[in-house]
Amino acid sequence: MQIDYTGRQMEITPDLRQYTEERLQKFSRLLQDRWHTHVTLTAQRHRRVAEIRLKVRDHVLVGIAETADARDSINGALDKLRRQAVRLVERQRTRKRRPKPTTVILLNVLQSSRTDHEVRQVLETERIPIKPLTVDEAVGALDLKRRGVVVFRNLETERVNVLYRREDGNLGLIEPEQE
Numbered sequence: 001m002q003i004d005y006t007g008r009q010m011e012i013t014p015d016l017r018q019y020t021e022e023r024l025q026k027f028s029r030l031l032q033d034r035w036h037t038h039v040t041l042t043a044q045r046h047r048r049v050a051e052i053r054l055k056v057r058d059h060v061l062v063g064i065a066e067t068a069d070a071r072d073s074i075n076g077a078l079d080k081l082r083r084q085a086v087r088l089v090e091r092q093r094t095r096k097r098r099p100k101p102t103t104v105i106l107l108n109v110l111q112s113s114r115t116d117h118e119v120r121q122v123l124e125t126e127r128i129p130i131k132p133l134t135v136d137e138a139v140g141a142l143d144l145k146r147r148g149v150v151v152f153r154n155l156e157t158e159r160v161n162v163l164y165r166r167e168d169g170n171l172g173l174i175e176p177e178q179e
Contacts, residue, residue, distance in 0.1 A: 010043035050077040138163045
């Protein structure tokens with residue numbers, strides 16, 4: 001934690017520095033990363049303004065408070081910063097982390113050689129694009145394909161499905177189970 005101080009029209013005493021640093025220690029539990037703080041204290045007639053900027057990763061949190069006493073201004077600015085930091089941490093914690101949808105799938109064609117134990121070799125590897133289709137559109141696309149397999153993202157379920165031509169001439173559809 002690095003803290004810079006700026007005093008405008010007032011001197012920042014060691015007592016105010018210690019008070020601010022003690023209050024900022026509470027942020028180390030909340031933010032846990034390295035962060036940089038800039039504290040600006042301003043005196044204007046009978047008002048004391050505290051502006052505290054806290055830089056965490058790629059975010060800048062700002063708390064400004066204005067009262068008659070410098071300590072009360074620091075407390076008010078730190079309270080605003082605490083609310084912002086809690087909101088930032090909660091937003092990061094509750095963000096849904098979904099895997100990126102696959103756009104291409106690898107299709108391997110295997111050859112089996114007839115020996116004592118079956119050994120399979122990869123004859124051909126092909127990348128197949130996964131397009132969002134309905135089942136009816138996939139059936140139409142299967143008629144146009146030479147390979148007899150269509151891999152697509154089902155528009156109703158948003159899951160990857162496989163449509164293939166069976167040996168008896170009918171069509172088979174492979175759908176993953178719902179979780």
